[in-house]
Amino acid sequence: MQKPKAREARGVRPGGRTARNRDAVFRAVRELMAEQATQQVAIADVAARSGVHPTTIYRRWKTPEALALDVAMAGLSQRSPMPDTGTLRGDLLAFATRIAASISRPDGLAFLRTVVAASGEVELLRGRRDEIQAMLDRAPKHHLRSDDVFDGLLAPIYLRVLFGFGPPKPPRLAQLVERLIAAGDR
Amino acid sequence: MQKPKAREARGVRPGGRTARNRDAVFRAVRELMAEQATQQVAIADVAARSGVHPTTIYRRWKTPEALALDVAMAGLSQRSPMPDTGTLRGDLLAFATRIAASISRPDGLAFLRTVVAASGEVELLRGRRDEIQAMLDRAPKHHLRSDDVFDGLLAPIYLRVLFGFGPPKPPRLAQLVERLIAAGDR
């Protein structure tokens, strides 16, 4: 007989109460971020809403920033799949539309602010980039790379929202997609 | 004999000591932002560096956010003129290059973060938009508007920096300009 997961970190307890507390805290953070669109969630507020003692939160996350970033990263892990409509144009438009929609919800803006505030967390976005590249690779005959999608679609949508203009409206999104495709045709 | 500026707010004193304190505080904020690239400048630190008493700072600005935003807005007022190279392509490239350069300095990043954190301050960017439009109006035969410059140049540059990738390198900047012009030709 031998210890299960013998090489794993000794004495770590991710199950049961710990996981429950983690979920309760995350839920509270997301709710608070959605209500007051601020990136500075007060630990005391999170504790009150989640029912988890403030001391526990301080011990596990140290600072509000670390907590917010942890929540943001967890949100990225369970993201929805990339669109696959059969055409590059359709994929790009669906992608842009979904980004614009998700960023319009108040918690979407809070999430974006969190990522920006913790900038340097480049790793956080690496997986996303690979998925975009895979989408592009399905379509033949163009020179687009994931950076082009970033510059041509993500950047305009995100920055408009960050600057307090709303997200682009559907006609503008379509126009951005057309320009991106045209750039890839040359 | 009558009061000078009789219609102005009674009892406001912008001159002398008040202005001197304001300048000292602004200078301290800018320095601190440049050193530690954080958007949360501590009032106590600003007071220590500027020589202005903390109480005075609290009374005039209430919160660190308000102070940072005030500094950012003041910085925008004394901005450099738009480039005028003789060609649209030259103007756009010079503009993009200057933006990329200014945002690479640590205080430029701090400034950008401040604006983003205070999003909703759309007014702050209105004047800039008009200047961009004026630059476009000098060149004949294209359909570009200031929004196109925002989406095609500003957004990629700013968002790359905000996300922790560096600013685009010169070849990429040139490519973005070419795509923007191509989009305006159609």
Place this chain on the structure above:
DNA sequence: GAACTAACGCAAGTATTTTTGCGTTAACCT
């Protein structure tokens, strides 16, 4: 199911941030 101990809750303590009351300085007006 009993031993072991990571994670927790709680109360008290420490540190940091912000406010308040009051006397002083100096900008502005006549």
Place this chain on the structure above:
DNA sequence: AGGTTAACGCAAAAATACTTGCGTTAGTTC
């Protein structure tokens, strides 16, 4: 020049944020 008072500096108090010590709870292992 002299009066008026906005803005200031200072010390003390209040509020807020964070840490620490300790006993308890409940995953985990055997």
